[in-house]
């Protein structure tokens with residue numbers, strides 16, 4: 296492990312301990328490049344505030360461009376381009392072998408980018424997908440994100456050891472929302488019908504985030520910067536969320552799962568304000584994550600266009616690739632951080648809108664349906680015969696599909 300000459304930082308100590316407890320990993324990884332703690336919490340807060348200001352201004356400017364502010368090319372269905380944007384996903388806890396094997400054969404036939412599954416299925420998917428270019432993406436800390444860093448690291452490393460090329464890691468978003476101090480004792484929102492374990496924490500956050508910001512809904516903007524308006528969520532030092540802890544977790548995962556492992560950070564945008572989304576994006580960029588991803592699909596509404604616009608703008612700014620301003624120097628590797636839209640993407644129209652807005656990856660359990668819809672659309676555009684659908688199954692999250700799914 297390459298270490299700094301001064302006394303070790305918390306991250307270095309943490310990673311050293313993890314490697315000592317997993318000696319085979321130490322040998323496998325060789326010289327681990329440790330991402331240090333870098334900044335104090337106050338310094339993170341300053342940087343993040345700057346990111347929030349710049350990105351929100353950029354979003355406002357782009358919003359004036361009459362729908363052209365976010366207009367990206369959408370890959371075509373015909374040449375397999377659309378399928379290659381998709382992580383074909385089954386994350387239900389009760390998914391059985393039949394569902395996983397079906398998922399893999401669909402991914403092979405349609406040429407999806409990946410199958411996105413839970414840790415116990417990684418090896419099976421690797422063997423199912425041998426000889427194809429479909430990779431395996433595994434979720435980590437799914438779906439609450441509140442697991443301790445050590446257990447997330449264990450999960451991440453086990454997935455990589457089993458062959459996962461990509462990890463979709465759930466942010467510990469409760470640190471950002473300070474869930475143990477709900478700002479209002481008012482009625483909690485109803486728990487998600489998709490997950491019986493949805494708890495009062497997320498319900499309180501949902502309720503808090505649904506409250507208007509500057510007289511509008513959280514998802515429609517205009518966007519606000521904490522500390523910039525009276526009564527904002529954290530203006531005082533003692534109210535700064537524990538950014539350092541979030542960064543240390545992300546940097547530790549990156550240190551022990553180095554590139555070319557693709558790391559995506561699931562923000563769970565439905566639980567966050569716009570400012571919190573930007574704070575999380577900033578920390579993901581600093582820890583050299585490859586993607587920021589909207590949602591788990593298990594907690595609140597999934598991807599929305601306003602959130603994707605915000606995240607695309609943030610990712611470009613944080614990678615210093617924003618046309619209008621210089622961008623933040625926070626990202627170490629110089630590569631563009633990308634955006635994965637996920638949760639509730641059910642139709643060709645949903646998929647197209649997300650891609651057109653700048654998402655470069657989609658997470659969906661409806662991929663087969665979307666591709667079939669795309670084929671039908673291009674066939675009818677050409678005025679030709681409708682091509683027979685290659686696959687009948689779809690919508691693994693749709694309970695009506697049948698046993699095992």
Ligand SMILES: O=C[C@H](O)COP(=O)(O)O
Nearest residue numbers: 591592638639658659660
């Ligand atoms: O990460 C992907 C999501 O879990 C997929 O959500 P979905 O089942 O709503 O398509």
